[in-house]
Amino acid sequence: MPYVEVTLPVNADRSQIYPILKDMEKYPEFMADLVSVEVIERKDNTTITKWVSNVDGRIIKWTELDNFDDTNMHISYKQTEGDLKRFQGEWILTPIASGTEIKLTVDFEFGIPMIAGLLNPILKRKVRDNSMNMLTAIKERMENRA
Helix, strand or coil: CCCCEEEECCCHHHHHHHHHHHHHHHHHHCCCCCEEEEEECCCCCCCEEEEEECCCEEEEEEEEEEEEEECCCCEEEEEEEEEEEEEEEEEEEEEECCCCEECCCCCECCHHHHHHHHEEEEEEEEHHHHHHHHHHHHHHHHHCCC
């Protein structure tokens, strides 16, 4: 059951970062392997989103429930259906002296025990790389604003 956690300090207030994180339909701009994100339903503090990812030529699809805690600027998400047995995590924005530390966690399980030992390390590396690329893109976007 792979778990990925990436963190990155950003020289920006979390109130500037949080709206970018909430705009999930734009995530494909930050994640090379992410094909699309579509908001299926939007309520007060939740969305249901449909995701399509291309990991080394393998299309992975899922639908997730996203919970937004605007007061604490925190996002949690959990797959409701899809190709993985489990896929969930959270975005945590922590104020630090130089701005904000962004933390993204991803907890997932491929769901096929016979090949999990082979695929989980590959997927874990891909998830870690893509997650860090997304944080880096957010950092660059925030710190290079005029």
